[in-house]
Amino acid sequence: MKKFASLLFVAILGGGITLGAYKFLEEETGSEITTLASESKFSPVSFNGTPITSTNADFTEAADRTVHAVVHVKNVQVSRQPRSLQDLFYGGGEIRKGLVGAGSGVIISADGYIVTNNHVIDGATELEVSLNDNRTYKAEVVGTDPKADIALIKIDSDGELPYLPFGNSDNVRIGEWALAVGNPFNLTSTVTAGIISAKARDFNELDGNNQSFIQTDAAINPGNSGGALVNINGELIGINTAITSQTGSYVGYAFAVPSNNARKIVEDIMEYGDVQRGILGVSGGSMNSNYAKEYDIDAVEGFYIDSVEPEGGAEKAGLKKGDVIVNIDNVAIRKFADLSGYLGSKRPNDVVEVTYIRGDDKKTTSVKLLKYSSYIIEKPGLEVREISKELLKDYGAQNGVVIAQATNDQLKRYDLSGIVITAIDDQKVKSVDDVKRIVSSKASNEPISISFASKGGEKKQIIFQ
Structure with a gap:
């Protein structure tokens, strides 16, 4: 505890x-x-x-x-500099523009779509794009994926662009x-x-x-x-x-x-309008010699399945806890990054061929990917997902959702994934929808109480102001 x-x-x-x-x-x-x-x-x-x-x-x-085809992207932000106490309280003052960051971008279509990093354009009031021939354009943000650090922006040109x-x-x-x-x-x-x-x-x-x-x-x-x-x-x-x-x-x-x-x-x-992520419906980690010894598995590479989400594509295809995924669509899966990298190019409802090891047998099955469903609790900055009954049992909890990752930059270095949230403001949560309902009913400046549990049934309640 x-x-x-x-x-x-x-x-x-x-x-x-x-x-x-x-x-x-x-x-x-x-x-x-x-x-x-x-x-x-x-x-x-x-x-x-x-x-x-x-x-x-x-x-x-x-x-x-x-x-x-590679451009220079400048992130310009506008600020207001108060000149008096009245400006400070009522929002007056001198407007100033400042360059807060710069990076690069790649033109991917003749009509001016440009892909860049999300952190290059994050928080920009204006975006300025300079081409290799010194032409300069104002750009608009089409959409972003902070998780993958990818952004799509657009410029308008009179003619076709390289x-x-x-x-x-x-x-x-x-x-x-x-x-x-x-x-x-x-x-x-x-x-x-x-x-x-x-x-x-x-x-x-x-x-x-x-x-x-x-x-x-x-x-x-x-x-x-x-x-x-x-x-x-x-x-x-x-x-x-x-x-x-x-x-x-x-x-x-x-x-x-x-x-x-x-x-x-x-x-x-x-x-x-947003990113469609397809998931297998399993959780686990990279296979290694410790897993192999502990579970008596004759493999040291692959993705070890620790749990299978109920009603997910993997469960419907027959995958079980203890299986080791070694191949998807003829792409070798040696570790978790191989799996996440390949699935990152897929969408919900895509069907993939999964080859896995179970005991002494190697099998292949077709898995239909489901849509990734999650919710971000802005305070304190945690992304949560649904949890399987098997994992709830491991945590000694009757209900809850699992932390997928921290979204607050100050928390990202800590491994908070896998901790279960069982209640918010003393209200039990059984699904991501419960979390949305409770959090959305609160004002952003209200404190929020979150009850946590980890494996073995250890519990803790923290109030975030």
Whole structure:
């Protein structure tokens, strides 16, 4: 009990502790990780020549294709500077504009749709986009996905704009050449080269976002966020998003959102107005030697299913606790990031072929993905989801919803996922709908009381002012 209470208090009251993960803003430095399918509505890859694979490859053609489609995005915010006490109380004063951040973006259609990072445009009063030929436009935000750190913006031009077609990030191979194009340190149209260092990199232990990144050693620095990662043929394979370093600048590790995931997000925004996430309906973790020994499983790679959601696609397809997923649609699943990365390119109602190990048998079944259903409690900043009866039993609770992740930046470094919320303001919650009903009936300035439980039945109630 004391251990759980201590963990929970440290996590939620730890706002004063400096995070190990910061959003990618040009002025920030420090030891950090810096946040820099179906039929497509965008033009497919147009490269028809012989793919270049040799180590003495000429990068000039790929660079020339890319620099004209990568733009400089400036985040301008408007503030009001009070000049008197009356201005302070009644909202008067001098209006000032200031550049609070800058990054890059990739034009993905001739009519001016641009994909960038959400953190590049977050909080902007105005967005200014500069092309490689120095033309400048005002941009409007079409939609965003903060969870994946992807945003779609739009500019209007008199004529057609140069753009990059999406490549297939599933076909990216470790060791192949890659070019990063963007505007680091406000140096426009900068091209750097490297290789694909890894795929399906996951920062879950730091930020709770369950992201799956492409890793490259092409130099990416502040200002590259939202820019293009392309292969040697000029195909867009990723949106540059993050770096990890002791200084906030490049030291050999850089990360990009895979193009298949980015394309799916922007198409969802255009068609549905928000992102449609499909889920298997299972929870668990990456398979490892400890799982293998504890559960006597003859596998050390894959995704171990710890619980199956009732009435979910996985349950209907016959998947059970203890199964180990090793393949989906002929894509190898070696760890959780492989699974989340592939499902990130899918939508609700898509059907995937899941290969799994049960005992000494390897089986394959078809699973229909269901829509991800969640709700964010703005105070204190927690995303909650439905919980299975099996997990409730593990927590010694009769009812509740489970914390999927923290949405408050100050809480993201703590592993709060898996803790159960059993009551809000002393009202029992049995579903996400109950949480919505209780929270929506409160004023934003009212305190909120939340009752928590963890495995083993440990319970704690905290009031947030």
